[in-house]
Amino acid sequence: MxxxxxxxxxxxxxxGLCESIAGQARVEMRLTEIGQLRPKVKLALDQVTADLIxxxxxxxxxKGPDSPPRGFLHPLWGPLVTLHLGWASxxxxxxxxxxxxxxxxxxxHLLTSGAVDAILHVRASATQPLLTDAWVSTTIxxxxxxxxxxYGPGAPLTKVHSLLDAGIxxxxxxxxxxxxxxxxxxxxxxxxxxxxxFLLTIFCGGVPSLGTARRIVAYHGIVxxxxxxxxxxxxxxxxxxxxxTRDGRAFELSYDKVWYSKDVPWTYDIQFRCKIxxxxxxxxxxxxxPDGWIMKNGKPIHEEAPGVxxxxxxxxxxxxxxxxxxEAGVLTLEPFTADELDRMHADHIPRKIENPGRxxxxxxxxxxxxxxxxxxxxxxxxxxxPERDCEAERKARRRLRAGANREPLP
Numbered sequence: 001m002x003x004x005x006x007x008x009x010x011x012x013x014x015x016g017l018c019e020s021i022a023g024q025a026r027v028e029m030r031l032t033e034i035g036q037l038r039p040k041v042k043l044a045l046d047q048v049t050a051d052l053i054x055x056x057x058x059x060x061x062x063k064g065p066d067s068p069p070r071g072f073l074h075p076l077w078g079p080l081v082t083l084h085l086g087w088a089s090x091x092x093x094x095x096x097x098x099x100x101x102x103x104x105x106x107x108x109h110l111l112t113s114g115a116v117d118a119i120l121h122v123r124a125s126a127t128q129p130l131l132t133d134a135w136v137s138t139t140i141x142x143x144x145x146x147x148x149x150x151y152g153p154g155a156p157l158t159k160v161h162s163l164l165d166a167g168i169x170x171x172x173x174x175x176x177x178x179x180x181x182x183x184x185x186x187x188x189x190x191x192x193x194x195x196x197x198f199l200l201t202i203f204c205g206g207v208p209s210l211g212t213a214r215r216i217v218a219y220h221g222i223v224x225x226x227x228x229x230x231x232x233x234x235x236x237x238x239x240x241x242x243x244x245t246r247d248g249r250a251f252e253l254s255y256d257k258v259w260y261s262k263d264v265p266w267t268y269d270i271q272f273r274c275k276i277x278x279x280x281x282x283x284x285x286x287x288x289x290p291d292g293w294i295m296k297n298g299k300p301i302h303e304e305a306p307g308v309x310x311x312x313x314x315x316x317x318x319x320x321x322x323x324x325x326x327e328a329g330v331l332t333l334e335p336f337t338a339d340e341l342d343r344m345h346a347d348h349i350p351r352k353i354e355n356p357g358r359x360x361x362x363x364x365x366x367x368x369x370x371x372x373x374x375x376x377x378x379x380x381x382x383x384x385x386p387e388r389d390c391e392a393e394r395k396a397r398r399r400l401r402a403g404a405n406r407e408p409l410p
Contacts, residue, residue, distance in 0.1 A: 001054055001368060003027070007038050009368050010272030010405030011059040013177040014038060014207060016134065016155025017185065018053045020162070027053075029155045030410040035209030036271055037153040040410040056184035058177045059273055063184075064374030065283050068315065074338055075379040076352055078283035079314040082322060083341070084333040085292045086311040094307050098149040098233040099291045102309035102331060103173055103200055106287065108140045109325045110171050110198060119143055120163065121173040122154045129230040130213045134158045136170070148234035152213055157181055164191045171198035175207070176282040177273075183284050198321065201282035203290030203345060206270030215266035216258070217243060220251040237307030238291070255302045272405040276358050276396075278372040280351055286318030287311065292336075293344050300344055310336060310344070353384040357392030364393070365400040 006012050014037040019027045026043040045053070055061065067073045071081040087100030093108075094101040107119045118138045123146030125131040132154030137143045156174045160182070163170050172182055179199045186193040217224055222245055229244035233255065240252040259268065274280070282288030292308035293300030311333065313319035325331040342349070356377045362369040381389050399405070 001057075001060055002050060003039050003041055003053065004409060005368060006057060006059050007407055007409055010407050011368065011370060012036075012038055012057075012271075012407075013059045013175075013181075013273050014153055014155055014271070015058060015174075015178045015181045016158035017056060017058075017160060017181045019155070019158045020160040021053055021056070022049050024158075029158060031153070031210065032410045033408055035153070035211040035214075036207070036407075037155050038407070038410045052188065056181060056188060058180040058184060060368070060370040061184055062177075062180045062278055062284075062370070062372045062375075064279065064372075064376070065314065066374070071319075075376055076349065076383070077281065077312075077338060077341060078279075080312060080338060081316060081319045082311075082313040083336050083338065084311045084322070085308055085336045086322075086326075086331050086333040087292075087306070087308050089329050089332045093144060093147065095236065096144065096234055097147040097307060098239065099237055099289070100307035100309040101147065102289045102311050103202070104143060104147045105330045106200060106289075106321065106325055107137070107143045107171065107173060109328060109330045110321075111138070111140060111143065113324065113328070115321075116169050116171045116197065118163065118168050118170040119173060120156060120159060120170050121146055122150055122156045124148075124150065124230065128224075129227050130210060130217070130224060136163065148239075149232045151232045152208055152210055154207075160185070160192075164189070164195055167195065169195050169197065171200065172196060173200045175204050176201050176279050176284065176288075177204075177277065179282060179285045180279065198287075198317070199285045200287050200289070201285040203282065203288065203348060204274075204277075204280045205347075206268065206274030206277070206280070209269050209271070212266050212269060216241065216253070219265060222249075222251075236304050238302050238304070272407070275399075275404075276355065276362070276370070277351065278355050278359075278375045281345075281348055282312075283314060283375075286315045287313055287321065290345060295340075295344060298343060310341065353380045354388065354392035356381050357384070357389045358396040361393045361396035361400060365397055367400055367405060 030040045068079040088094040088105035110116045123135045132150040134156045226245045228246045231242045233239040238255040243251045289309045292310045
């Protein structure tokens with residue numbers, strides 16, 4: 001499947017690995033009119049390059065995990081080699097980061113221990129604060145400067161091949177689809193297998209368009225050009241969404257106001273590819289770190305508190321990294337169970353168990369269907385039950401008939 005077909009059918013995840021493979025002279029990630037990052041083919045690709053991009057694209061190819069060497073393969077949550085609550089032992093990192101700072105702390109530990117020479121991740125653009133840039137950190141200070149969430153389009157993998165070509169050993173912190181892209185690349189390029197030893201991720205709610213941030217800015221009666229800082233979360237947990245202007249004004253909204261209020265002029269307008277994602281929980285990473293929400297009456301709440309992550313080691317390598325970081329005093333851990341994860345992140349359960357029905361709809365509606373394999377479809381269908389499974393397919397077919405997946409080319 002070529003890039004134009006992937007984009008036009010709403011299957012592009014926006015990771016940027018295609019630009020990395022082809023080079024920016026031939027493929028460049030650009031913002032589209034719908035506010036998402038998509039590859040623009042500037043020069044015709046040779047067949048070898050085109051075939052490689054098609055083979056590694058996480059929009060159309062995601063192979064789920066095999067059984068972990070220790071622990072067990074949970075039917076819903078995937079590999080759980082070790083499972084804890086935890087946070088950065090450094091209180092400054094814990095406060096600044098989006099949750100408990102576990103990913104930031106792990107990245108710092110990888111650098112200081114010499115396990116890697118660099119961290120590939122994202123941070124807010126220095127020149128256009130609503131945008132998100134791919135970033136390579138080689139120092140602890142650089143890693144910490146990029147802490148905090150970025151809800152919106154970002155293409156961290158545009159820099160992968162420049163790092164591989166330079167022989168730099170690096171870890172990747174990205175969304176689950178970014179991690180899937182690296183796993184695909186590692187099967188094709190032994191340099192990626194050798195030089196990218198650690199993959200770290202989050203639980204992902206989907207990638208909203210840039211329009212969400214723009215509408216939040218407009219809500220305060222300011223324009224994008226006035227903004228000097230746009231921070232989605234952090235400086236507390238979950239931390240406010242904070243906007244600062246070049247003339248010194250500041251505006252804040254709570255996490256619940258931004259994402260759960262019904263009286264705001266924006267929605268979580270995630271891209272179509274996210275709605276059929278087989279792995280929003282990072283099963284393919286070495287470590288996955290969602291929020292470790294406070295629970296009250298069986299449900300997560302978002303009261304401000306010292307930040308906490310759930311820390312899931314999905315591979316033996318990931319478990320060893322968690323142990324090493326804990327022994328070095330970088331992470332603080334507490335016990336946690338899969339049953340608690342069920343309750344804390346119950347919003348991810350429908351996405352998992354309804355995914356087989358949504359994917360069937362693509363084939364039924366003559367829409368290109370991605371190759372998502374090894375995600376325990378039979379177990380998901382069984383948990384959903386036949387009625388819910390069929391309803392997921394029916395709803396997806398209605399959305400497809402309405403053109404929900406159609407995208408303009410950049």
